[in-house]
Amino acid sequence: MSTHQHVDADASALRVLHQIHLAHDAWGGMEKQFAALLRHRAADPRLAHYLSEDLRQVADGVAAALLGLSAPPVDARRWHGVTVPNWRGMRQSRQASQARAWRIDTVLSWNRFGDPRPLQLARRIGAASVYWERGAAWFARNRAPDADFLHGFDCYLANSRACAAMLRYWGVTAPIHICAPGIAQARPGVARIAPQWPLRLGFAARLQSFKGGVLAVHTLAALRRSGVEATLTMAGDGPDRDSIQSQAQRLGIDDLRFTGRITDMDAFYQQIDLLLHPALREPYGNVVAEALIAGVPVVATAVDGVPDVIRDGVDGRCVEPTLPLSALASFGGDPDQVYPRVWRPELQRVAEPGVPDPAALAEAVLQVAGDDARYAAFSAAAVDGLRRFDYAAHVEQLIGYLQQAGASGHAHRRRSSMRPYNCDDQQRPAWYDRADKAAQLIAALPAAGAGRALSLADIGCGDQKLRASLARHGVAIRYHGYDRVPQAEAVRPFDAEYDALPSDHDVAVLLGVGEYLDDVPGCLRRLRARASVLVISHTLAEPPRSPAELQRLGWRLHVSGDEFEEMLIGCGWQPDAHCMTDDGKTRIWACRRSATGIAG
DSSP, X not given: OOGGGSOOOOTTSEEEEEEOOOOTTOOSHHHHHHHHHXXXXXXXXXXXXXXXXXXXXXXXXXXXXXXXXXXXXXXXXXXXXXXXXXXXXXXXXXXXHHHHHHTOSEEEEESOTTOOHXXXXXXXXXXXXXXXXXXXXXXXXXXXXXXXXXXXXXXXXXXSXXXXXXXXXXXXXXXXXXXXXXXXXXXXXXXXXXXOSSEEEEEESOSSGGGTHHHHHHHHHHHHHTTXXXXXXXXXXXXXXXHHHHHHHXXXXXXXXXXXXXXXXXXXXXTOSEEEEOOSOOSSOHHHHHHHHTTOOEEEEOOTTHHHHOOBTTTEXXXXXXXXXXXXXXXXXXXXXXXXXXXXXXXXXXXXXXXXXXXXHHXXXXXXXXXXXXXXXXHHHHHTHHHHTOHHHHHHHHHHHXXXXXXXXXXXXXXXXXXXXXXXXXXXXXXXXXXXXXXXXHHTSGGGXXXXXXXXXXXXXXXXHHHHHHHHTTOOEEEEEEESSOXXXXXXXXXXXXXXXXXXXXXXXXXXXXXXXXXXXXXXXXXXXXXXXXXXXXXXXXXXXXHHHHHHHTOSOOOOHHHHHHHHHHTTEEEEEEEEOTTSSEEEEEEEEOSSOOOO
């Protein structure tokens, strides 16, 4: 794909780097929305789009839309056809280097729930960070995401109130903005005067248990048992196709039609009178919005984000799930393939999914289509969705949130010199060894044996390894954690590059922080005003590392042990003891505040 095929970025455009999983031929709601945004690029040059992702086996619709990018996409995993090893951050460094070359303003993480890497990339290049929840929060079954993901983004967006509720469920406390998708419809819908008979029902979704395909078949059977002539066309494919076919045969339905995955959804909507969407989980429901715009009323489960899309009793019906999840097996579905928690609007809380009764779904179908005049009113109201889901208005809202994220994050990124500390490998043995060596130095302090708990400020505390080491050594402390990216609620935000400690402490500790600071002397002087003892580490330039290695690590200070000790003395700290980590790379000093003045 040559460069000239892509859309050049306007100089004033907001440059957005998309972080989105597109591989393995996926073509669902998120991929369609991403493709629509790139296609809209020509109509709204205020956004410039860039992509650095794994692009193996992308869906045809995604591949065609990539021409809307402002530069050819780059796969950080590949370099001239060779796979780049995921070793010592090589892929992340390539991605960051490319993002800087593109002059990215905002990193937008699409639905990568729990993944802090887009946020870390944004910090590394000095860009704003935005997370957009579109349904991935339902996938997390047990492990809660880390604090960096939950609290670090400049802006959190959600497709629906259900998406926002799921983010709250996992622990996001920041404001969450609802940015519902717009629908870029190829052909405007036309209100239907009456349904055709036999009534043409449609189902369009991946054939998986949580989409409720078997329930659509049972709804058709319930209608036929009541004497209603109806047919069902199922668009989509997936692992449940055989079980759906088996249920149809068991129920005596021999005319069930499968289309497989289709690309012309407008044509599909023209061929049906009503869309059935009996899903057990549905964060938003793009297919529901598409059907409404096409003039097709919808009967769906009142779960998750669906009530945000359907106006119950106006353009469709939302049927509450009154049966327990275990009941799905009796209809031929697999409860084990349904995600364990959903947003239940009728309960106003996150809870186990329920199952809509096919008899109730059939009754709702007749409430919509059983009378021509009533059906016409539903269809006319559905077509009004063309205004409700206007795509240009959606992009306008999205741009506003992206600009807001840039403004809110600018001050913090400027203060932090647009460089993060390295928090990606906190489980390395060397980190534990460094904390243990520092704890030993603190335990040997005269003040530690004075019979009172030391007030200790752990700056850049990370996951508080030092606190655990001090406990193992029996050192009594009053612990105060400070970190630029707090990983626990009790840890205070603190940027060692600029901030001063808010109160006095017996001991201040900096482990693995000084290497990343532009102004280490300034930090040391501020600490001297608030602490009597300093315990500090520094990885030695013995032997020196190459400039390329320092750039990859993000280190700003790389000096020998003697040079660093001279800096300590010059800033008013008198080294009393020191030790080396087991790998021989890092020295740790215990210093007391000197009585003499500060040099320079």
